[in-house]
Amino acid sequence: xxxxxxxxxxxxxxxxxxxxxxxxxxxxxxxxxxxxxxxxxxxxxxxxxxxxxxxxxxxxxxxxxxxxxxxxxxxxxxxxxxxxxxxxxxxxxxxxxxxxxxxxxxxxxxxxxxxxxxxxxxxxxxxxxxxxxxxxxxxxxxxxxxxxxxxxxxxxxxxxxxxxxxxxxxxxxxxxxxxxxxxxxxxxxxxxxxxxxxxxxxxxxxxxxxxxxxxxxxxxxxxxxxxxxxxxxxxxxxxx
Amino acid sequence: xxxxxxxxxxxxxxxxxxxxxxxxxxxxxxxxxxxxxxxxxxxxxxxxxxxxxxxxxxxxxxxxxxxxxxxxxxxxxxxxxxxxxxxxxxxxxxxxxxxxxxxxxxxxxxxxxxxxxxxxxxxxxxxxxxxxxxxxxxxxxxxxxxxxxxxxxxxxxxxxxxxxxxxxxxxxxxxxxxxxxxxxxxxxxxxxxxxxxxxxxxxxxxxxxxxxxxxxxxxxxxxxxxxxxxxxxxxxxxxxxxxxxxxxxxxxxxxxxxxxxxxxxxxxxxxxxxxxxxxxxxxxxxxxxxxxxxxxxxxxx
Numbered sequence: 001x002x003x004x005x006x007x008x009x010x011x012x013x014x015x016x017x018x019x020x021x022x023x024x025x026x027x028x029x030x031x032x033x034x035x036x037x038x039x040x041x042x043x044x045x046x047x048x049x050x051x052x053x054x055x056x057x058x059x060x061x062x063x064x065x066x067x068x069x070x071x072x073x074x075x076x077x078x079x080x081x082x083x084x085x086x087x088x089x090x091x092x093x094x095x096x097x098x099x100x101x102x103x104x105x106x107x108x109x110x111x112x113x114x115x116x117x118x119x120x121x122x123x124x125x126x127x128x129x130x131x132x133x134x135x136x137x138x139x140x141x142x143x144x145x146x147x148x149x150x151x152x153x154x155x156x157x158x159x160x161x162x163x164x165x166x167x168x169x170x171x172x173x174x175x176x177x178x179x180x181x182x183x184x185x186x187x188x189x190x191x192x193x194x195x196x197x198x199x200x201x202x203x204x205x206x207x208x209x210x211x212x213x214x215x216x217x218x219x220x221x222x223x224x225x226x227x228x229x230x231x232x233x234x235x236x237x238x239x240x
Numbered sequence: 241x242x243x244x245x246x247x248x249x250x251x252x253x254x255x256x257x258x259x260x261x262x263x264x265x266x267x268x269x270x271x272x273x274x275x276x277x278x279x280x281x282x283x284x285x286x287x288x289x290x291x292x293x294x295x296x297x298x299x300x301x302x303x304x305x306x307x308x309x310x311x312x313x314x315x316x317x318x319x320x321x322x323x324x325x326x327x328x329x330x331x332x333x334x335x336x337x338x339x340x341x342x343x344x345x346x347x348x349x350x351x352x353x354x355x356x357x358x359x360x361x362x363x364x365x366x367x368x369x370x371x372x373x374x375x376x377x378x379x380x381x382x383x384x385x386x387x388x389x390x391x392x393x394x395x396x397x398x399x400x401x402x403x404x405x406x407x408x409x410x411x412x413x414x415x416x417x418x419x420x421x422x423x424x425x426x427x428x429x430x431x432x433x434x435x436x437x438x439x440x441x442x443x444x445x446x447x448x449x450x451x452x453x454x455x456x457x458x459x460x461x462x463x464x465x466x467x468x469x470x471x472x473x474x475x476x477x478x479x480x481x482x483x484x485x486x487x488x489x490x491x492x493x494x495x496x497x498x499x500x501x502x503x504x505x506x507x508x509x510x511x512x513x514x515x516x517x518x519x520x521x522x523x524x525x526x527x528x529x530x531x532x533x534x535x536x537x538x539x540x541x
Binding site: 068 | 489492494510512513524525528529
């Protein structure tokens with residue numbers, strides 16, 4: 001075997017068929033990857049709605065999931081790139097630290113919940129509570145999002161090309177929300193804010209990273225915290 | 241946490257497979273609730289005939305000579321025994337008499353459901369065991385719903401298992417918990433409804449039965465349920481010809497639906513749907529909060 005063939009085989013994609021392989025083998029293999037490893041391409045077939053597919057990645061691996069997944073796909077991702085060629089169940093990319101997660105279809109409730117970093121792209125719609133308690137993650141949803149999205153969002157960005165459901169940004173801290181379509185209602189202490197040049201620039205950069213074409217940052221409105229509920233004030237009791 | 245499934249067939253060629261498809265869907269949901277399981281199947285109705293599904297803790301005693309004893313009591317019937325359950329088929333005009341005759345000749349049997357087409361089978365135990373016990377795979381029908389239970393608020397018993405049936409050919413399965421069921425039960429009792437358990441879901445089923453008795457169709461009853469029921473719920477409901485789904489406005493209980501030219505399917509999770517024919521090309525979506533979804537064989541025809 002000459003060197004080039006050997007190198008190619010080392011970098012070959014490892015395929016896990018979840019119809020015949022236990023999920024734990026996939027996740028163990030992902031966790032066994034060390035720094036600087038070459039064999040970082042994974043493919044998962046027949047996920048059939050399995051829970052916890054590709055959770056706990058902590059190396060820059062690339063995982064392509066061919067089909068739809070259940071609860072908590074790509075949870076705690078730290079540096080990996082996970083693409084789901086289907087839809088995702090509740091809690092996709094929950095508590096992501098860094099890296100990229102792309103959902104080609106729709107995502108169920110609390111996508112990107114508590115995420116601290118990285119980029120989550122949902123090409124379809126996201127259900128309720130998208131980005132709940134987000135703490136630094138960037139989320140780009142190309143369709144609509146459901147109610148109570150970005151609830152108590154602390155930092156990071158939520159970009160929505162479609163419409164937002166009820167109570168967007170309720171009890172928001174410093175997460176920045178950009179919505180291109182209609183917002184059904186704003187949550188307590190969430191207000192529309194001025195779109196300044198630095199916001200347009202950041203939004204352009206996020207759309208670019210998410211691979212969104214033919215959509216201009218100027219088409220969005222920005223929403224953020226009115227900062228009235230940070231500390232308890234008896235005069236605001238009705239708003240809590 | 242509970243697992244619920246439903247399948248409403250549009251293509252009659254799939255009807256012989258209804259029990260098989262629904263059983264597989266339910267077994268896939270086993271880890272959402274291993275306490276008890278049940279299935280309601282709407283089978284072929286026979287003109288002029290009705291049936292009652294009963295359950296007994298001592299089937300060997302209660303079901304022995306039941307057909308003869310019913311005849312002796314003036315109620316000609318055909319009895320089909322399936323494990324702890326039996327289906328009593330009678331002339332439709334005599335359906336109302338079954339309950340009173342049973343109360344005198346077999347006071348310990350429980351009525352699971354009654355109507356022109358519904359049969360309801362439910363027991364404590366895992367879905368796979370319940371499916372095998374009642375040979376549910378062999379059943380055919382137009383639509384059906386199933387439930388696997390993780391009890392949170394009332395006893396793990398046969399009567400506490402779902403589906404709940406409180407009216408002719410009506411049944412309901414529930415994932416969630418209601419917070420105003422005690423008040424509502426009192427109001428419904430005042431309106432004349434009878435209850436078998438302390439279970440919250442039975443109240444939801446009885447509420448829909450009472451509303452439909454006032455003239456609402458299933459879709460309309462589900463719409464007012466959104467105002468009158470407080471708590472968490474994803475409901476899947478069956479009537480003789482209809483199939484409905486509704487989630488509370490908070491919608492934290494999971495739900496996935498799929499529709500093709502051949503069927504409408506419901507699952508607590510997508511996993512429950514993966515073995516359905518043509519699922520790869522189905523329209524798959526998450527039902528919206530506080531939105532009634534409703535299909536009807538008669539209205540579609």
